Amino acid sequence: MIKRQRYQSDRQLKRQANILYTTRKLASKVGYDGLTMRGLAEASEVSPKTLYNLFSSKDELLAAALEDLVGIVQESMDAYSDLRGIDHILTRRQISSKAIMRSPGFANVIITLFFKAKPGDRLVSALLGGVEQEMVEQLQFEKENGTIAEGLDLTKISAHLTAQTWGNLLLWDKGLISLDQLGDEIRRGFLVTFIGITNGKKRSKLQQELVGLGNPE
Amino acid sequence: MPNTTNTYKSERQVERRAKILRTTRRLVSEVGYDGLTMRGLAAAAQVSPKTLYNLFVSKDELLMSALDDLMQGLFNSIQQAENVEGFDYLFLRQDTYNEEIMRSPGYAALTTRALFQARPNNRLVRRLLAAPIQEFLTHLTFEKKKGILIDGLDLEHVSRQLALQDWCVLLLWNKGEINLEDIPLEKKRALLMTLVGITRGSSNRRYHEQLMSLTA
Numbered sequence: 001m002i003k004r005q006r007y008q009s010d011r012q013l014k015r016q017a018n019i020l021y022t023t024r025k026l027a028s029k030v031g032y033d034g035l036t037m038r039g040l041a042e043a044s045e046v047s048p049k050t051l052y053n054l055f056s057s058k059d060e061l062l063a064a065a066l067e068d069l070v071g072i073v074q075e076s077m078d079a080y081s082d083l084r085g086i087d088h089i090l091t092r093r094q095i096s097s098k099a100i101m102r103s104p105g106f107a108n109v110i111i112t113l114f115f116k117a118k119p120g121d122r123l124v125s126a127l128l129g130g131v132e133q134e135m136v137e138q139l140q141f142e143k144e145n146g147t148i149a150e151g152l153d154l155t156k157i158s159a160h161l162t163a164q165t166w167g168n169l170l171l172w173d174k175g176l177i178s179l180d181q182l183g184d185e186i187r188r189g190f191l192v193t194f195i196g197i198t199n200g201k202k203r204s205k206l207q208q209e210l211v212g213l214g215n216p217e
Numbered sequence: 218m219p220n221t222t223n224t225y226k227s228e229r230q231v232e233r234r235a236k237i238l239r240t241t242r243r244l245v246s247e248v249g250y251d252g253l254t255m256r257g258l259a260a261a262a263q264v265s266p267k268t269l270y271n272l273f274v275s276k277d278e279l280l281m282s283a284l285d286d287l288m289q290g291l292f293n294s295i296q297q298a299e300n301v302e303g304f305d306y307l308f309l310r311q312d313t314y315n316e317e318i319m320r321s322p323g324y325a326a327l328t329t330r331a332l333f334q335a336r337p338n339n340r341l342v343r344r345l346l347a348a349p350i351q352e353f354l355t356h357l358t359f360e361k362k363k364g365i366l367i368d369g370l371d372l373e374h375v376s377r378q379l380a381l382q383d384w385c386v387l388l389l390w391n392k393g394e395i396n397l398e399d400i401p402l403e404k405k406r407a408l409l410m411t412l413v414g415i416t417r418g419s420s421n422r423r424y425h426e427q428l429m430s431l432t433a
Contacts, residue, residue, distance in 0.1 A: 124394075170385075188371065192411060194414075195414045196414030213369075
């Protein structure tokens with residue numbers, strides 16, 4: 001999903017989408033160090049000059065490719081527009097996990113870049129800032145329904161879940177869990193947190209799901 | 218955790234070694250990994266470069282020993298508290314580590330960066346992530362036997378979540394999202410959130426109250 005800028009033609013929009021898609025594909029193949037603006041220009045069939053006009057650096061381009069992917073995930077949530085609250089958060093998380101598991105190479109590049117990033121970098125705000133607000137709104141919905149205990153700071157809970165997701169990516173990046181485990185691992189973490197803050201039927205339902213995810217003991 | 222002190226060493230040798238390792242942690246916090254040299258270290262720790270090389274074959278070896286030394290010290294100090302098991306142990310461990318982070322934030326920041334950039338399954342990853350996961354598993358199993366955990370939990374999963382939480386808080390600090398002073402509170406919040414999610418009955422109510430009092 002690319003925001004159309006003023007005076008941008010369809011052709012230009014399509015070209016940009018193609019560049020971002022190619023960036024993700026190439027990054028998966030060659031890794032961060034193997035990625036060059038020249039190689040990217042060639043792979044997406046534009047001149048290096050055009051590429052530099054659109055994106056000032058490799059890191060800038062990678063951040064844009066990520067934002068584009070986040071937008072695609074966001075768009076596919078349109079199919080679940082009737083889902084609200086915790087169900088919405090869990091479904092969105094699942095779609096994001098699937099996106100990571102489908103392109104682990106690109107995810108790996110982004111994780112490496114993120115761990116290296118300095119405070120205030122574009123990537124840091126893209127990865128830590130945006131998602132949380134939506135989560136807070138969905139939790140707010142649950143609260144109005146009376147399924148979440150009073151007095152909890154929903155912003156802190158959302159921040160906790162985002163951090164938890166990064167923690168699991170860290171475990172994967174460091175070889176402590178496999179790519180196959182990643183999606184379930186993140187989901188389990190979300191379920192445990194939600195079980196802790198919900199009550200009544202919702203809580204029992206979430207706990208059933210946790211049991212259903214399988215228990216190797 | 219293995220004891221890193223050799224059996225046949227004189228007291229003076231043990232002390233010298235401890236001083237070198239302390240100096241290493243202080244110096245690397247100041248000058249960074251790249252700025253650290255064996256020569257500079259020898260001067261700062263007041264030993265000859267030859268002595269230093271006799272004790273530690275390389276800079277990396279020395280840095281790893283310095284980290285082990287610190288972890289061992291923290292571990293010992295937690296063990297001194299008698300009969301602390303299960304979740305009480307987790308809280309005590311968190312407090313002990315927090316004190317150390319506040320004491321030497323530069324070293325904590327450096328270690329955090331090193332872990333995030335470490336190669337999969339290397340020594341740093343094993344020490345800072347894999348070992349705590351095993352440590353937590355023991356204490357979770359203890360609580361499970363007391364019957365205060367909800368059904369359907371995969372204890373290994375919970376151990377992993379507990380181990381990664383502390384690093385997540387440090388990651389947020391590292392990225393400028395929270396301040397140094399916030400670290401203890403945020404770590405405690407993360408721990409309580411997980412405990413509220415995995416416990417039942419009166420323990421659950423207790424942790425719930427504690428979590429609420431943090432938020433207020």
